[in-house]
Amino acid sequence: MMRLEQGGVFVLTGAGISAESGIPTFRDANGLWENHAIEDVASPEGFERDPWLVWRFYSERRAGALPCLPNAAHRSLAASEAVMGDRLAVFTQNVDHLHEAAGSTRLAHVHGELWRNRCSDRRCPTPSVMDKRSYASLAEVPRCAACGALMRPDIVWFGEEPRALDDAAAALERCGTFVAVGTSGLVWPVAGFVTHLRRTRPEVATIYVGLMPPSNAKVFSDVRLGRATEVLPPLLRQLTG
């Protein structure tokens, strides 16, 4: 449960905030999806069809992300939290742990976490477990300690419900400023956060920070183009007061 204080800052982050740490985005040139059919590696049906293809993809993601370090944009969010406490909440679509590594704690991973596994049988109540390993074959992939089903990455795939949506909805009701960083605005329902705000609370400032205008740029009241590491820290200093 993450409660944002009335008038606080709601921050939504996407792949663009981790790009300068060396983690590829999804939809830019050389992005993650360029060489993969999304439905093959990021859907429950894809996992059922070919669990090894999926595990190979996420094993590569894990190995690639392991040495990456938080950048100035992640650090500026953690520094703002230290000052603002529950007047700041970060909802990230990223499955990496760079926000935590920078020191953020008021954080929700709406699309799951790269370093966790969960049981692939959705009826099994066994909680997810931490796992940083990459696998070289399906035979190495662990099975659920409770029911024996194959474990899967704890990622929210297409067709699955994002996490913490109730907290996000409550925070959208309370926020005084909304900031989105490095997200193309194409994946729903998260892309709808800013649309919802514009419709229900048009007085709230909605600021986009990123390299290029996102697909939903016209919904934002302010679009600030540039690298997250250059544009976000001064913006947060301004908002922190």
Ligand code: OAD
């Ligand atoms: P995308 O790859 O769709 O968009 C990344 C955005 O970051 C683009 O708009 C870039 O212009 C911008 N960008 C790139 N480098 C940047 C930098 N240095 N500074 C600022 N902005 C930069 O990534 P997301 O919108 O996060 O879901 O993707 C949303 C979801 O789609 C992901 O969470 C993932 C994917 O399917 C799952 O895996 C469940």
